[in-house]
Amino acid sequence: MTEVLVSGLTKRYGSKLALHGLDLQIAPGEFVTLLGPSGCGKTTTLRCLAGLERPTTGTITMGGRAVVDTERGVFVPADKRKVGMVFQSYALWPHMSVSENVAYPLKVARLGSQDRQQRVHEMLDAVGLAGYEKRQVTALSGGQQQRVALARALAARPGIIFYDEPLSNLDSKLRYQLGQQVRSLHDQFETTSVYVTHDQEEAITLSDRIVVMNEGEIMQDGSPAELFDRPNSAYVADFMGFQNILPGEVVGVDNGIADVKIDETSLVVSGTTTTRATLGDRVNVAFRAAHIRVHADATSDPGRFEGIVERTTYLGNATNLLIRADGLPLRVRLETSDLRIDEMPAVGDRLGFSVNPARAVVIDVIQREEPQSDEFLTTKTSALVAPR
Amino acid sequence: MALTVIFVYPVLMIVIGAFRDGLPSQKMPFTMEGLVQAVTSEDTWTTLSNSIILVLVCGTIATVGGGFFAWIAASTNVPGRRLLTPLMVINLFVPPLFNTFGWLMLGNQQNGLLNQFARTLGIEGSIMNIQSWGGLCLLMSLGYMPFAYLLMLGAFKNRDQSLDEAAQISGAGTLRTFFTITVPSIGPAISGAAILIMVLVFQAFDAPQLIGRQAGIYVFSTQIYHYIRDETPGKYTAGFALSLVLIVLVILLFLLQRWMLRGRNFTTLTGKTSRREPQELGPVRWVFSIVIVLFMVLNFLLPLFAMVLGSLQPIFGVMSTGLTLDNYVRVLTDPQLSSSLTLTAWMSILGGLLSMCAALVTSYVVLRRRGFIKSYTSLAVWIPWALPGIVLALAYLFAVLSIPATRGLYGTATLMILVLVVGTIPLSSRIAEGALAQLSPELEEAGRTSGANALRVLVTIVLRLVVPSFLAGWFLSMLFISGNLAIPMLLAPPGLQPVSQTAFQMFLVGDMSGGAALFMVILIAAAAVAVLSGLSMYFANRIQRRAGKAPTGVSSLTHIAS
Structure with a gap:
């Protein structure tokens, strides 16, 4: 179990800055996922941690040992860091058998041949590939190859393992199985794990902590539940699958719940706010399609609004609706089990809707300042929720 | 049918010839004597051991050197690495005979x-004395390095770099990673290149003839020539027996390669390849830069310098007489020499065109047809690979003489050109395969579903798309034909010799300056064609830039190797 401290990490490719002064702490034994779209800097961060990439500036300490300190000219290359890594392309050596692949790090570490064989056997057993020792790696399926790669990464018992999108070349069923295996190996061998992916579901199911990145910066850092339920920005909300993100102005605040009047409509949506929002602040309100409830009639109760169904998509255990409320398109998801058979909404239906205020979040709060800067702020917030 | 006559029949003649005595026009009984003599003759064994030494030494050096340069070009930060590929391609263009003369x-x-x-x-x-074992090995090792380089470059470039990174993560240092991971992981490409280079060294004629013979080193190709031309009457049976042994050895080498690659397909192991960061080398990279420069000097600049200087000296090696263009004037005005130039020009233009056409048709058949036609065609086209020029020439000589109707072909330029075309097929079919490989069947199918008939699809889609590669292949075949020495040596009609042979004879009688000038004329003409076509391609690209990218000739040239 290795503790990792990163501070002020930057990486420059030519004139392009790929990382903007990253600070990150990873506790011993933690499973941390770096999440973001391609090009957000997550892989670059991982490769800097592994020693495959030389950071431009910053310090990295691993298990109390400074492995990167650009000011003092310290750079410990990958082969001296005692780490493990699982690659997206598996990176199994095609000229070696399964057991030779797994034994390689042990050989380099000068483990005796008896111990080596025992360890290889143990590792292959742990990943469920006992009996495959003599096979050529080229003759294995994708899932088996990645399990060999897992065994190899763990073989030398490194304190920390890096995963670079290890499951993205596999089909979805295998992806789930192998993900579970990655997590159970993490627990069994008590390593620290840093995992890179662009798949939010993978991140949520595997991690103790998720770090969402965008354009070389950390956007949010928290537990899977925090990120899933309480994103702190439109960017993270979008990435975590919030289908509705709307700009508006705070028109009422009560006990952690803010009422937001959505721009260019008469709609008022209430949502939970963690930051101190006050009347007149510009904000975004974000909620999932599943956070909208449907009502048979459109009464004028507060928080209720009327919408016309424009499209329905039947998904089996749920139905997605695209509705238009006061000219505003919204996405709604209805669980099939919550609906009566004769209750299925159809295109053209005029129904009542309301948003669950405990689930909707008010984010990107910009305090109200001088009235004349209002216009500028409006354009800025609406830019944040650029239409998808 | 045509394939049988052109490719298969001559090989049969070698087999028959080895078991007979004398020329095919004479009625002679079949006999094992030729083979028995070959096996018991001391010459055969010396030749064999000479050939093996040369093949092992030059094959190893050329492969290691070529692989080293390919590694530098594909995955390091050595200064000057980007010059390597253009340099190697140019080197490939220059006929080996030129370097040998130089x-x-x-x-x-x-x-x-x-x-x-x-x-x-x-x-x-x-x-130094180039006419020695050392000189021969140096020259041939350097000579085949560009080809080895191009053969391995693709493998180095396409390999997944995370293989090295995985080793580094496992704790292996740079050197250990290089030898335990980098090199073995492209083992098939390396062994494939090594075997092909060895086959080529085995078959080489120019350097052993010009350099080896003076040092008393006979290899298979020169020994065969020796039996047939230097002895009177020619020892045909011995020549054929030796040819047969040579063919068998070459086939064994190919089988060896097959066997080494059995069931091991390394290429299937690729996911999405990681981004390519050149490997950072320390100060040693400057040493590697010097090696690149050294190679360029030894294999290109020095021979070129010698040829240019030599062609300008009235008497070769005498500096005091100054430099003049007299040799060029002599080459261009002397009726015999200028007719030699004209012959070479026509021969290469026509031969190159024929060779590329034949290659395109056969490759197309191999690629798009199924069943017997496909296998038979690919086998027939493969045959010239196994036959070195001298054996090919001998086989054809025998083949035309044994049928009364074709006997008139003996001693004509037609026969010589025909054999040169067949000898160029291995090269031109590689280019044709490359050009056609870029052409997915969907492109043709789309043409057919748009309502065009097969002929129209062939002309408007297939031919249109392969034109750049076709021109490049034509050019390369022309150079190959003009630089070929082995085939004219046996088949040139009396009094009508191409430049390679004329220059060779001028070198033999000591008129090195004249020979150099003669060869320079060909090279200057080729360079002019290359520059002109390069320019026209550049302008065509500029015009077409908006219209999207068409496959260019250069990309198909690098495919020769892949």
Whole structure:
């Protein structure tokens, strides 16, 4: 179990800055996922941690040992860091058998041949590939190859393992199985794990902590539940699958719940706010399609609004609706089990809707300042929720 | 049918010839004597051991050197690495005969330029003699390095770099990673290149003839020539027996390669490849840069310099007489020499065109047809790979003589050109395959579903798209034909010799300056064609830039190797 401290990490490719002064702490034994779209800097961060990439500036300490300190000219290359890594392309050596692949790090570490064989056997057993020792790696399926790669990464018992999108070349069923295996190996061998992916579901199911990145910066850092339920920005909300993100102005605040009047409509949506929002602040309100409830009639109760169904998509255990409320398109998801058979909404239906205020979040709060800067702020917030 | 006559029949003649005595026009009984003699003759065994030494030494050096340069070009930060591929392609264009002539002028024991230079520095005697084992090995190792490089470059470039990173993560240092991971992981490409290079060294004629013979080193190709041309009457049976042994050895080498690659397909192991960061090398990279420069000097600049200088000296090696263009004037005005130039020009233009056409048709058949036609065609086209020029020439000689109707072809330029075309097929079909491989069947199917008939699809889609590669292949075949020495040596009609042979004879009688000038004319013409086509391609690209990218000739050239 290795503790990792990163501070002020930057990486420059030519004139392009790929990382903007990253600070990150990873506790011993933690499973941390770096999440973001391609090009957000997550892989670059991982490769800097592994020693495959030389950071431009910053310090990295691993298990109390400074492995990167650009000011003092310290750079410990990958082969001296005692780490493990699982690659997206598996990176199994095609000229070696399964057991030779797994034994390689042990050989380099000068483990005796008896111990080596025992360890290889143990590792292959742990990943469920006992009996495959003599096979050529080229003759294995994708899932088996990645399990060999897992065994190899763990073989030398490194304190920390890096995963670079290890499951993205596999089909979805295998992806789930192998993900579970990655997590159970993490627990069994008590390593620290840093995992890179662009798949939010993978991140949520595997991690103790998720770090969402965008354009070389950390956007949010928290537990899977925090990120899933309480994103702190439109960017993270979008990435975590919030289908509705709307700009508006705070028109009422009560006990952690803010009422937001959505721009260019008469709609008022209430949502939970963690930051101190006050009347007149510009904000975004974000909620999932599943956070909208449907009502048979459109009464004028507060928080209720009327919408016309424009499209329905039947998904089996749920139905997605695209509705238009006061000219505003919204996405709604209805669980099939919550609906009566004769209750299925159809295109053209005029129904009542309301948003669950405990689930909707008010984010990107910009305090109200001088009235004349209002216009500028409006354009800025609406830019944040650029239409998808 | 045509395939049988052109490709298969001549090989049968070698087999038959080995079991008979004398020329095919004479009625002779079948006999094992030729083979028995070949096996018991001491010459055969010396030839065999010479050939094996040469093949092992040159094959190893060329492969290791070529692989080293390919690694530098594909995955390091050595300064000058980007020059390597253009340099190697140019080297591939220059006929080996040119380098051999150049080195003969540099390293000749009496008046070689390098030896003269050493003497001006006060060194007694000579510093080198190119006509020796060392010289032959040096020249041939360097000569095949560009080909080895191009054969392996793709493998180095396409390999997944995370293989190295995985080793580094496992704790292995740079050197250990290089030898336990980098090199073995492209083992098939390396062994494939090594075997092909060895086959080529095995078959080489020019350098062993010009350099080896003077040092008393006979290899298969020169020994065969020796049996047939230097002995009177020609020992045909011995020549055929030796040819047969040579063919069998070449086939064994190919089988060896097959066997080494059995069931091991390394290429399937690729996911999404990681981004390519050149490997950071320390100060040693400057040493590697020097090696690149050294290679360029040895394999290109020095021979070129010798040829240019030699062609400008009235008497080769005599500096005091100054430099003149007299040799060029002589080459262009002397009726015999200028007719030699004309013959070479026509021969290469026509032969190159024929060779590319044949290659395109056969490759197309191999690629798009199924069943017997496909297998038979690919086998027939493969045959010239196994037959070195001298054996090919011998086989054809025999083949036309044994049928009364074709006997008239003997001693004509037609036969010589025909054999040159067949000898060029291995090269031109590689280019044709490359060009057609870029052409997915969907492109043709789309043409058909748009309502065009098969002929129209062939003309408007297939031919249109392969034109750039076709031109490039034509050009390369022309150079190959004009630089070929082995085939004209046996088949040139009396009094009508191409440049390679004329230059060779001028070198033999000591008129090195004249020979150099003659060869330079060909090279200057080729360079002019290359520059002109390069320019026109550049402008065509500029015009077409908006219209999207068409496959260019250069990309198909690098495919020769892949």
